[in-house]
Amino acid sequence: MGSSQFQFFIVSLFCFFSFIVSQQPYTGSTTADCPVAHNSTGNLGYFCNTPNRSCQSFLTFRSRSPFNSVSSISTLLGSDPLELSRVNSVNASATFPPEKLVLVPISCSCSGQFLQSNLSFTTRTGDTYFAIANETLQGLSTCQTLISQNSNISVTSIKGGERILVPLRCACLTKNQTDMGFNYLLSYLVVFGDTVLHIVQRFKPFGADNGATLEANELQLGSTIYPFTTLLIPLKTEPSSTGMIEPTSSPPPSLPASPPSATKRTWVYVVVAIVGGVILLAVIGAVVFFVCARKRKKKTEHTTTEIDSFESTGKPSEKKLDGESSSITLESISSAVQSVKAYTFKELQDATDNFSSTHLIKGSVYHGTINGDSAAIKKMNGDVSKQINLLNKTNHSNLIRLSGVCFEEGHWYLVFEYAAKGPLSDWIDSNGSSNGRILTWTQRIQIAVDVATGLNYLHSFTNPPHVHKDLKMDNILLDGDFRGKISNFSLARSAGWEEGEFTLTRHIVGTRGYMAPEYLENGLVSTKLDVYSFGILLIELLTGKEVSELHRKENLQLPELLEKVLDEKDGKEYLSHLMDPSLEGNFPIELAVLMMIIVNRCLNKDPSQRPSMDEIVQSLCRILSSSLSWELSNTSV
Structure with a gap:
């Protein structure tokens, strides 16, 4: 021996x-x-x-x-x-x-x-x-x-x-x-x-x-x-x-030795009452401001949709349409604000050095430090009450957490937990703009599991169920441990309770390339919209290329491309050619094929034939388990 x-x-x-x-x-x-x-x-x-x-x-x-x-x-x-x-x-x-x-x-x-x-x-x-x-x-x-x-x-x-x-x-x-x-x-x-x-x-x-x-x-x-x-x-x-102590999204600080005194609690109530009164007056001003603004110039509901987003007029339908509306009511805003922490504008100015360009993350999002904790502060216009209401009643580690709001001079400021690694799109780009930032195979599968789990929570465990409607690379944020968190709920809306249930809308809004055909063509809204978008997200996660770039480079549309990938004879070789070059061939091809099988099911033209997010989570968990075993065996060699 x-x-x-x-x-x-x-x-x-x-x-x-x-x-x-x-x-x-x-x-x-x-x-x-x-x-x-x-x-x-x-x-x-x-x-x-x-x-x-x-x-x-x-x-x-x-x-x-x-x-x-x-x-x-x-x-x-x-x-x-x-x-x-x-x-x-x-x-x-x-x-x-x-x-x-x-x-x-x-x-x-x-x-x-x-x-x-x-x-x-x-x-x-x-x-x-x-x-x-x-x-x-x-x-x-x-x-x-x-x-x-x-x-x-x-x-x-x-x-x-x-x-x-x-x-x-x-x-x-x-x-x-x-x-x-x-x-x-x-x-x-x-x-x-x-x-x-x-x-x-x-x-x-x-x-x-x-x-x-x-x-x-x-x-x-x-x-x-x-x-x-x-x-x-x-x-x-x-x-x-x-x-039991309720956990926080980051390692919790040590608790104080004793609870606040009655005097301190009284001061807290006084401060909350004063802040609440100020916010109520601000809200009334905001309502007047927006009503007047709408008379001068019509605006659509989803002005916060970002890169490559567009709106088009849907086909009229004889069926009853959903009542999506961009109107802002005093009741909707005040009820939303009462349920989350109200920050003063001074607090946000101090947190960001008066919204200095050095604190700018992207667009209208700033990085700040509030009470020693990092936060992302997003400046927004329009009715944010639906987004606040949804985020306030969700509690899941794979959904970005809203910690508070502020209203100042006609603008809303939403304060979110800070995702240290930024958007997934910054890490997935084979053209080199990711500046050498590379995700391993197992990290990609873990992120896929995180996103699927977050969507499953939205679809199955919120009351009522919700559809995100704008799932894409930019809207997946990564924390310090490269765990995925779904963000930007500006387009999210409630969905039907039953599997296969849908509503209709004339208001077609989303991101080019991610929208399901039944939504784009007929305005059908169901949880299967997110399933389709998730399939697109998986392709980009594995290949490091936007779907439009894949179309151009391969001169194939998605159905033909997936058919070649899943071909029993030459599929693995073709898939190896498609995979993100930054992986340098360091991935298990059999598991990559299983991922593409999930993609193929997600992109089924018939929404009723797409899997539920619960099914997807189970499949991805098995792939993640196998990936971890594969990674361990490769490390030990």
Whole structure:
């Protein structure tokens, strides 16, 4: 045995011994690799390595219809509804708002080699083990576990109405952890944008500790964690929803030692009242200003649409048209403003050195620093109430966050979180204007997952569902970790509730090359508009070229180009020729083909045949998992 092999043997033996007698290994991205069990990683469950073979444990779960009430969540996860309502400080008949983090108390016990909480689940037509584990259960189980526990049911032909055994991922404390004063283990569901530091911060009031959490999951400082996986959080006291700290989009600052005094709170109320009165007067002035301006010169609703945007007159329709209007009402603006922070113009001037050109990012967007935090400040005209209302009721890491507004001399100033890496368009350009900034294959797939997840949230988890209507490279911003955030909701509008439902409009507005044919030709508005635009975005993300440039260089329209890419004989070679030269051939061609298959489905001329964003997210997550494995194997070579 060579020295390197001996070292590997010793390290492997040590790792094996450590998880048998102590902590649990974090599963990582292998949970999406359904055909392979990955036994040694703990994908089949947390190992039975604790002094107690049963214990009181906790799970987290995010409220999503139809599992959005105490009754439905407790039934799904086998929890006592009275206990669930108690730790979440609600009554037993309560319904939770969308994406609310719910604490779920359960009994956890050893079953053979693994700790788990077993429940029975009735399948629905079209279910897959991957969908049950990652969609219904959000990652509280794995497809590998379900396959292992239900070997009598075919993986490829699950029928509706079948009863399957579902082991939920829970764990009990090790002796080390009890000696350190911990009394509970919580299985936290990781979502996009989470870091260990953010998660621990949320549970700090219950004794959560960063070092203990890393140790419990056999992670190192700075380790990557993945959505649809669970992270064990050791807690010293029982968690409750009222004590949790709401996370911020960036690592949260340390909390003050004590809450503000009553006197300070009184001053806050006074200041808010004064600012509110000033804003109300400003709003009234704004209404008068805009009404007069509209009499002098007609303007369209979407004056803020940027590069390559255009408007055209749609065909009249005999069907009932939607009531899109550019009118501004006092009620619409004042109700929107009341729900977000109101900044004074002086605060924004101080933040940007009086809107100095050195702070200009692009167009009318400035970079500023407010209370020590970076912000993007966008100067706008027109009715912004719809955009404010939409952004104020959304809370998702893949949608740009609105932190406040200001109104001054007829102009609105919207204050957003700052995306340090700028628009995606600055990073994807094979003509060289990206100034040497290059995204790797895996970064591109992660950004695609981020954008798809953000769109899925808009389509499925806002009330009512919304369509972005202007998805393009310029409207995808990248934060410091190259995670994608959808921005510019000036064209966003509500959509129908049901799959395939649409409305009609005469007001055709958007960006050339991204608009779906049914919208451009007939004014049909549905969530499938964003699916089409997402397909275009994927092509540009992979090839580094705008679609119009692809048409010109290849002398082919999209249907013919995709047909050549997906040709069984020569497709891979042609796709390699199309891919962004900055990748220098450093990408897995098989996964690139899978991406183009998704593109082909997104660009189907028939909107009803395009996939939902939920389907796309699942497909992209599998590709991301495979990409991470590919990247790891390439790095280790």
